[in-house]
Amino acid sequence: MVASDLPIGDRIRHYRGERRQDVVAGLVGIAPDYLSQIERGLKVPSLPILHAIAQELGVPTTALLADMAVGSRASLDTTEPAIVRALMGYGSPCSPSSAEPTALRERVESAWRIWQSRKTRFTDMAGVLPGLIADAEHAARTARSAMDPAQRRSIMRVRADLYFLLRSYLRRTSRVDLSMMAADRAVRAAEEADDPLRMAAAQWNLGHVLLAAQELDGAEQVALRAVEELRRSPIAEPDRVAMSGALQLVAVVAEARRRDWSAARDRLRNHARPAARSVGEGNIMWTVFGPTNVALHEVSIEMEAGDTSEALQVADDVDTSDLPSMERSFTFNLEVARCHHLRRDDAAVLLNLLELEDLAPEDLARTPLARKLMLTVIRRGRTMHARQAEKLAERVGVF
Structure with missing residues (x-):
């Protein structure tokens, strides 16, 4: 059984298995290049052709149809x-x-x-x-x-x-x-507790939800307003600096996603990095803030900016082995895999995906970008790499 959100082309390739593409195309009565384009998602077959392919592969036509559009919320819930x-x-x-x-x-x-x-x-x-x-x-x-x-x-x-x-x-x-909803309840609870540090952490959490919802301006405003409030709060200096640094990283992400690379780099260099150097590695209010996390954000900025060489160079100097959060290590390695994907280095993408499977298999199965990278290697990678990627996809439930 394949995942309900798997595209038609990937379903065809999965059911084709070891059979040669040109042989299947010939028996169906279409050009091998046309079948290749279907499997790579570049062409959508007509229903008669889809029916002919299904008959040749020995599966019902419905087995080649995705239950829902890729990228819909329900498909990944x-x-x-x-x-x-x-x-x-x-x-x-x-x-x-x-x-x-x-x-x-x-x-x-x-x-x-x-x-x-x-x-x-x-x-x-x-x-x-x-x-x-x-x-x-x-x-x-x-x-x-x-x-x-x-x-x-x-x-x-x-x-x-x-x-x-x-x-x-x-x-x-x-x-x-x-x-x-959870972020809003956290804000209310922190306010009822009259706890300035938790009120700042609640704004950090709210900022991350706004980033996920693509409300970039809102995320930045929430984070920077919380930084200002922290300056007036009676919080111990190390905690105040660390929490402020974590909030600055929310603003960094918002600026990077708006493609304001200069502002993102400046904020990371002038605000987040000095704070991280001041407090060292830590996990203030479960934010994992410290020099390593700042370096991970630097990798993200360069990747989003399209400078994959710089991103990989920065990544080479990052050691996530001592991070208290496996999630941050997973996200970092996934972004490295994406850098290799942008460079069309499918062997390196596959290697990173296999490392991610060992690190956090449940995260790998649930992350849309990871699923996309697996399917890309299956579609365009060399035969050996494509087969390994397909086995990986089967293990984590994509197929």
């Missing part, structure tokens, strides 16, 4: 339904004791460590988040009716941290709409 139900309705708490602030804090921090480090993080979150959401919301309702302001603020800090995690999870499972 991998959100666990139980998490959505908990998010929308909260559900019943597991037990009264599980909503105690200290225990709840430990559970949320454990969930964050799982999310940032495990290869099976999506599967693991399916078992962790529903109950955690229900208990956090139960604790919040209880705390609002209690008389102890300190306990209420403690619960709200935990709730904010949980919704930071949900924002990231939902974004990675292609639910930008629910990710926005």
